[in-house]
Amino acid sequence: MDSLETLSRDTQERTFCKWLNTKLEGNGYPPMNSLVKDLSDGVRLIQLMEIMGDTSLGRYNKNPRMRVQKAENVNKALEFITSRGVKLTNIGPEDIIDGNLKLILGMIWTLVLRFTIADISEEGLSAKEGLLLWCQRKTAPYKEVDVQDFSLSWSDGLALCALIHCHRPDLIDYDKLDKTDRHRNTQLAFDVAAEYLNIPRLLEVADLCDSHRPDERSVMTYVASFFHAFSSMDQAETVSRRIEKFAELMQSIWVSRNDYERRVRAFLSALADMQDHWAAVKFTGTYTDVKEQAAKFSTYKQTTKRTWVTEKQDIATLFGNIQTKLKTYRLREYVPHPGLELIDVDDAWNGLLASEARRSRAINAQIRDIQETLRKKFAALADDFQKRLHAVSLELSAVSGPLEDQQILINEIQKRIPTLSDALATVESAEAECTAAKVEENDYTVFTCQDLEFELELVVQSIAKKISFIDNQIVSRNMTNLTPAQIEQFESTFRYFDRDETNTLNEAEMAAALASLGIVYADEDLDIIYDQLVQEYGAVTFEAFINLLVDITEDQTSPDQLREAFQGAAGNKPFVTELDLRLAHIPASAIDYLREQMPAAPNAVGEPEYDYEAWLDRAVQQDMSLSGIAVNPECIAAFQELKLGKKVKYIVFGVSQDDKEIVPIKRSTSSNYEEFLADFPQDGCRWAIYDLEYEKSGEGTRNKICMFSWAPDGAKITAKMLFASSTAALKRSLIGIAAEVQGSDHSELAFEAVVLDKVSPGN
Numbered sequence: 001m002d003s004l005e006t007l008s009r010d011t012q013e014r015t016f017c018k019w020l021n022t023k024l025e026g027n028g029y030p031p032m033n034s035l036v037k038d039l040s041d042g043v044r045l046i047q048l049m050e051i052m053g054d055t056s057l058g059r060y061n062k063n064p065r066m067r068v069q070k071a072e073n074v075n076k077a078l079e080f081i082t083s084r085g086v087k088l089t090n091i092g093p094e095d096i097i098d099g100n101l102k103l104i105l106g107m108i109w110t111l112v113l114r115f116t117i118a119d120i121s122e123e124g125l126s127a128k129e130g131l132l133l134w135c136q137r138k139t140a141p142y143k144e145v146d147v148q149d150f151s152l153s154w155s156d157g158l159a160l161c162a163l164i165h166c167h168r169p170d171l172i173d174y175d176k177l178d179k180t181d182r183h184r185n186t187q188l189a190f191d192v193a194a195e196y197l198n199i200p201r202l203l204e205v206a207d208l209c210d211s212h213r214p215d216e217r218s219v220m221t222y223v224a225s226f227f228h229a230f231s232s233m234d235q236a237e238t239v240s241r242r243i244e245k246f247a248e249l250m251q252s253i254w255v256s257r258n259d260y261e262r263r264v265r266a267f268l269s270a271l272a273d274m275q276d277h278w279a280a281v282k283f284t285g286t287y288t289d290v291k292e293q294a295a296k297f298s299t300y301k302q303t304t305k306r307t308w309v310t311e312k313q314d315i316a317t318l319f320g321n322i323q324t325k326l327k328t329y330r331l332r333e334y335v336p337h338p339g340l341e342l343i344d345v346d347d348a349w350n351g352l353l354a355s356e357a358r359r360s361r362a363i364n365a366q367i368r369d370i371q372e373t374l375r376k377k378f379a380a381l382a383d384d385f386q387k388r389l390h391a392v393s394l395e396l397s398a399v400s401g402p403l404e405d406q407q408i409l410i411n412e413i414q415k416r417i418p419t420l421s422d423a424l425a426t427v428e429s430a431e432a433e434c435t436a437a438k439v440e441e442n443d444y445t446v447f448t449c450q451d452l453e454f455e456l457e458l459v460v461q462s463i464a465k466k467i468s469f470i471d472n473q474i475v476s477r478n479m480t481n482l483t484p485a486q487i488e489q490f491e492s493t494f495r496y497f498d499r500d501e502t503n504t505l506n507e508a509e510m511a512a513a514l515a516s517l518g519i520v521y522a523d524e525d526l527d528i529i530y531d532q533l534v535q536e537y538g539a540v541t542f543e544a545f546i547n548l549l550v551d552i553t554e555d556q557t558s559p560d561q562l563r564e565a566f567q568g569a570a571g572n573k574p575f576v577t578e579l580d581l582r583l584a585h586i587p588a589s590a591i592d593y594l595r596e597q598m599p600a601a602p603n604a605v606g607e608p609e610y611d612y613e614a615w616l617d618r619a620v621q622q623d624m625s626l627s628g629i630a631v632n633p634e635c636i637a638a639f640q641e642l643k644l645g646k647k648v649k650y651i652v653f654g655v656s657q658d659d660k661e662i663v664p665i666k667r668s669t670s671s672n673y674e675e676f677l678a679d680f681p682q683d684g685c686r687w688a689i690y691d692l693e694y695e696k697s698g699e700g701t702r703n704k705i706c707m708f709s710w711a712p713d714g715a716k717i718t719a720k721m722l723f724a725s726s727t728a729a730l731k732r733s734l735i736g737i738a739a740e741v742q743g744s745d746h747s748e749l750a751f752e753a754v755v756l757d758k759v760s761p762g763n
Contacts, residue, residue, distance in 0.1 A: 015218035036099035042073025157185030378430040379444030468503035516724035575609040653687040685723035704738040
């Protein structure tokens with residue numbers, strides 16, 4: 001079943017084709033059979049435009065064969081239509097050539113409106129509304145007719161019969177019509193209109209009677225023919241209405257004049273009141289006040305002013321309408337009372353705009369003044385804070401002398417930190433004021449609150465580290481029963497596991513530190529030891545940790561201690577004699593045992609010289625977890641190559657397969673930091689030397705050699721123990737390391753957040 005749109009389009013095509021044919025046939029041209037085919041070459045369209053426009057369009061292709069010729073014809077016709085003030089939407093030459101029926105019908109409907117319906121006027125209404133009003137007025141006396149539209153109101157033929165009967169009652173006896181016979185009534189109206197009124201039959205009976213909803217455009221086109229046919233008969237009626245309209249006109253002009261003057265007075269008064277308000281308002285000097293006034297001013301521009309702009313335009317339009325009506329009827333021009341003319345309105349408006357500009361400048365100037373004051377206030381506070389902080393840093397770096405004196409000085413410096421924190425809070429408050437005032441730059445200082453907070457944190461950390469260092473040095477100085485190597489090893493182990501740099505270990509950190517030294521306790525024993533240390537020292541400090549290790553190792557003889565003992569007995573010779581052993585008061589039984597076990601070689605006089613070094617290497621199983629392992633010379637050579645040659649970007653070190661020495665396992669020239677991180681496995685410990693290149697603010701590109709210590713959680717505990725005890729040996733062997741970074745996860749080695757911050761703090 002055809003859709004309503006398709007049926008409507010078919011009706012329009014037939015109606016519009018017949019309407020155009022009336023134009024063509026009336027001027028001696030043959031009729032069209034198909035809009036799509038007959039309009040496609042542009043010839044008929046040009047002929048129609050010449051007829052409707054009563055002019056010649058000039059030369060055109062009367063027998064076009066090629067598409068371009070057809071396009072030229074169609075384009076000429078469309079340009080003519082546009083030149084007559086007819087607006088065509090979404091249609092071009094290709095649409096007509098290609099037979100786009102929907103767009104063609106839309107174009108023809110536009111022509112119908114322009115040349116048939118546009119000039120219809122009824123009681124001030126024009127076009128469609130005027131035609132509808134004309135139909136309603138003419139059919140009002142007929143009770144069976146109720147014209148509300150140009151569709152269903154015409155489906156029974158009675159409206160058409162009523163129009164004919166109203167103007168020519170001699171042609172149709174309306175009272176004798178069978179009001180229920182829709183088809184006969186419609187057919188009668190078509191026949192009478194065509195025969196006696198010269199109104200062409202544009203529609204079929206079925207288009208009105210059998211359609212679910214008759215096509216509005218087709219009905220309007222046909223009904224417009226009735227309007228034009230009967231327009232001459234309405235002259236008498238027009239005369240009678242002329243007086244009525246004139247009276248109504250004069251009354252409307254009187255009402256409009258009063259309305260105009262009332263609105264002008266109110267408008268001028270409102271403008272004056274607003275300017276008086278602006279002149280009276282004062283600033284309090286605070287950013288909150290000026291922003292509140294700026295917000296009110298912005299609201300005024302978005303609301304009140306826009307209302308006034310509309311009112312000003314409406315007043316001008318009203319005045320113009322009054323004058324137009326007067327000129328239309330050749331009446332005397334309206335002159336408002338003094339002070340109420342449009343020029344007075346314009347002058348008042350220009351005065352408002354000038355006041356508005358002054359108001360805007362005043363607000364902006366106030367904002368700038370406040371912002372400048374806030375900039376200077378923040379700069380003064382920030383610079384003063386930085387100077388105080390710098391002074392503390394200088395004092396901290398200048399601390400020297402006996403450890404106890406240094407300890408007193410550092411503690412005094414630490415007591416001043418709360419005062420600095422309070423000063424920083426004042427700086428933060430000033431920065432908050434700047435932020436609220438939208439101060440985004442400050443040429444009076446280079447510091448931000450974040451910079452100062454960071455520097456203060458560094459000073460606090462430096463003080464804490466200095467205190468911890470001095471405390472640890474005091475502890476180390478007093479540990480006479482440990483060798484320097486042991487003290488250094490224990491201290492490096494403590495620092496490694498003191499991840500939060502508080503100079504204390506929690507129970508888990510203490511357990512890990514002891515395990516890295518090869519000392520493992522059951523959980524119950526570890527709990528007891530930890531509780532005892534906390535009870536005695538308040539926390540597991542460095543002193544507590546060292547004393548614990550002294551208690552653990554004081555009855556043990558380390559390989560280093562054995563070597564030192566033999567060196568003392570031998571007088572620092574690489575060999576020892578029986579006489580040396582006797583002079584050292586070693587029991588005879590022990591001397592006999594040593595003579596049997598140590599390899600010997602005779603000297604020049606035949607006395608045996610015993611090689612205690614070789615014997616110790618063979619006889620004493622060194623505890624690798626306590627003494628660490630050796631550094632292979634290749635590590636030092638590779639490091640020198642990186643330092644001097646600058647060809648190698650980084651070196652990765654690891655423990656040899658026999659766990660006896662540290663060896664280089666990779667050299668790389670790649671500067672890709674992510675590739676560097678990929679060389680740190682999740683299940684093994686590594687050291688690395690990285691030639692770090694970075695930008696330092698105001699100084700350009702800089703390089704620093706960094707040492708990375710990698711001990712992931714996934715590594716075996718024995719590997720971590722060996723790794724922790726050997727780090728110091730590797731670091732001592734590589735002279736020239738500028739910074740050290742430790743990590744157990746890749747996030748702890750992030751370039752920007754961690755590494756660069758350690759290399760160049762505050763950059």
